[in-house]
Amino acid sequence: xxxxxxxxxxxxxxxxxxxxxxxxxxxxxxxxxxxxxxxxxxxxxxxxxxxxxxxxxxxxxxxxxxxxxxxxxxxxxxxxxxxxxxxxxxxxxxxxxxxxxxxxxxxxxxxxxxxxxxxxxxxxxxxxxxxxxxxxxxxxxxxxxxxxxxxxxxxxxxxxxxxxxxxxxxxxxxxxxxxxxxxxxxxxxxxxxxxxxxxxxxxxxxxxxxxxxxxxxxxxxxxxxxxxxxxxxxxxxxxxxxxxxxxxxxxxxxxxxxxxxxxxxxxxxxxxxxxxxxxxxxxxxxxxxxxxxxxxxxxxxxxxxxxxxxxxxxxxxxxxxxxxxxxxxxxxxxxxxxxxxxxxxxxxxxxxxxxxxxxxxxxxxxxxxxxxxxxxxxxxxxxxxxxxxxxxxxxxxxxxxxxxxxxxxxxxxxxxxxxxxxx
Numbered sequence: 418x419x420x421x422x423x424x425x426x427x428x429x430x431x432x433x434x435x436x437x438x439x440x441x442x443x444x445x446x447x448x449x450x451x452x453x454x455x456x457x458x459x460x461x462x463x464x465x466x467x468x469x470x471x472x473x474x475x476x477x478x479x480x481x482x483x484x485x486x487x488x489x490x491x492x493x494x495x496x497x498x499x500x501x502x503x504x505x506x507x508x509x510x511x512x513x514x515x516x517x518x519x520x521x522x523x524x525x526x527x528x529x530x531x532x533x534x535x536x537x538x539x540x541x542x543x544x545x546x547x548x549x550x551x552x553x554x555x556x557x558x559x560x561x562x563x564x565x566x567x568x569x570x571x572x573x574x575x576x577x578x579x580x581x582x583x584x585x586x587x588x589x590x591x592x593x594x595x596x597x598x599x600x601x602x603x604x605x606x607x608x609x610x611x612x613x614x615x616x617x618x619x620x621x622x623x624x625x626x627x628x629x630x631x632x633x634x635x636x637x638x639x640x641x642x643x644x645x646x647x648x649x650x651x652x653x654x655x656x657x658x659x660x661x662x663x664x665x666x667x668x669x670x671x672x673x674x675x676x677x678x679x680x681x682x683x684x685x686x687x688x689x690x691x692x693x694x695x696x697x698x699x700x701x702x703x704x705x706x707x708x709x710x711x712x713x714x715x716x717x718x719x720x721x722x723x724x725x726x727x728x729x730x731x732x733x734x735x736x737x738x739x740x741x742x743x744x745x746x747x748x749x750x751x752x753x754x755x756x757x758x759x760x761x762x763x764x765x766x767x768x769x770x771x772x773x774x775x776x777x778x779x780x781x782x783x784x785x786x787x788x789x790x791x792x793x794x795x796x797x798x799x800x801x802x803x804x805x806x807x808x809x810x811x812x813x814x815x816x817x818x819x820x821x822x823x824x825x826x827x828x829x830x831x832x833x834x835x836x837x838x839x840x
Contacts, residue, residue: 420535420565421487421521425467429564430520432485433466434478457516458493487521489530489557489564497556502544502575502657509556518557530554534561542572546657549576549664550588575657578636579664589667591615599669603628622721627676635665645678677720685712691722699726701733710815714807728806732815735824736802739832743804747794753829755792756799760825769818771810778810799828 424430433456440456447454454460461468466488467475479485491511498508509515520531527535537545545558555574562571579588583597594601594616605617618628630646637660639646646654680688689708696703715729762781766774782789794804800812800821813821 418521418525418527421527421531424489424520424561424564425487427564428490429560430487430489431461431467432475432479433461433464433488433517433519434470434483434485435465436484439465455516456488457491458512461488461490461517484523486519486523488517489520489561491515491517491557492560497559499555499559499574501552501555502573503578503660504552504576504662507552507555509553511556514553515556530557531561534558534565537572538562538565538567538570544575545572546575546577549579552576575660578661580635581664581666583667583669588664597669599672622723623672623676624679627679628672630679631672631675635667636661645675673720680720680722681716685709685716688712688716688722688725692725695722695726696733699730699734703733707732707815714811714815731801731806732812735820735827736800738802739798739828740803743794743798744832747790747798747804748832749791752791752795753833755787756795756825756829759792759796760822763818763822763825766818769814771808771814774813775810795828796825798832799825 421430425432435456440454443460444454456464463469468490470478494510494512496508496510498506501507518530519528521527555576558574559571562568581587582589582593589601591601592615600616600618600621600623602615602617603619605620606615607613608615619625626648629648629651630644633646633651633655634644637655639654640659683691686705686709689705689712692708692712693705696708711729711732712725715725718728719725759778759781762778763774766777768774782792793809797804797806797809797812800809800816806812816824
């Protein structure tokens with residue numbers, strides 16, 4: 418408040434007692450005459466404010482508790498010119514485009530304009546970097562620095578281009594994410610006033626380094642073909658003079674692409690420790706060594722840590738349902754008998770690594786003159802619940818002999834004992 422009082426004392430601000438209803442009436446009158454009402458240079462001398470009232474009238478009104486706001490007094494017909502680090506020299510004329518903005522509201526709280534300038538000055542801010550929607554406020558902020566005597570230490574300004582919606586017109590909004598299926602906020606957030614819930618990048622499984630890299634390239638380019646930057650690299654090469662003036666369209670698929678790159682760049686060991694909380698939530702406790710081996714088999718199919726469960730949950734929990742299309746297409750009359758024969762065969766295997774099982778099993782299938790397709794897809798179905806997945810012999814090895822045999826028997830029993838009827 419002392420800074421607002423200082424502006425009043427220096428003649429750079431004034432008290433305005435106009436009520437909301439009075440302002441609205443003036444606004445409607447201007448609209449009916451085809452004009453736009455503005456509380457400023459051309460109107461303030463006709464309105465209910467301290468510029469037109471005597472000191473005694475002002476004191477009487479304020480002492481009686483009559484509500485008022487504090488407005489900045491724009492200088493008349495002055496060109497306010499400032500160098501923007503992205504846009505270059507920008508100039509605004511006070512008479513043509515600026516009104517007397519409210520600095521202090523009637524409830525005694527400062528508006529963003531005054532609070533922003535005072536806070537930045539007290540914190541010693543050297544650069545103000547913000548969205549281009551604040552460009553129109555630049556002349557007011559420059560004048561506030563001047564009026565408060567802080568012009569020599571005024572920060573440099575840079576107004577970033579807007580981020581546009583993936584489709585259609587307009588800038589990206591907080592509600593676009595849920596409408597289009599991607600997060601907008603860094604962290605998930607619930608609006609306390611409406612209860613509306615918004616998704617967050619962290620909770621959706623995006624890595625911080627992927628989000629930073631992706632966002633850095635929205636409106637900025639390094640002048641090379643390089644797309645992937647570590648935070649350390651960005652701190653060395655990022656400069657505001659390479660930020661473009663025009664807005665950039667947000668591409669959620671590109672964000673996923675960046676995350677996949679950083680996912681694939683991590684070692685299986687790193688991913689294992691990130692995956693353990695997901696497994697714990699599912700009630701699974703396995704040695705890190707096994708988790709690492711599983712990830713090595715499914716990593717290339719994934720973009721997020723959560724995908725590891727989607728593509729490899731069957732390594733830890735046996736399937737409880739089986740893909741009906743696969744059953745209908747590949748489960749023949751003799752399939753159950755073949756699989757139970759294979760289960761018996763497996764029980765006699767002493768070596769259970771992928772290569773040994775593959776060699777012995779291939780010899781057995783060839784000896785029986787069975788087609789591989791007639792048994793391999795049903796086998797996979799019993800083990801993982803569907804027809805897709807990594808190399809089946811790697812699945813054998815990672816599950817272990819006893820688990821493979823148990824899943825074959827359970828799959829045959831479930832599918833032939835009622836599941837087939839629903840296909």
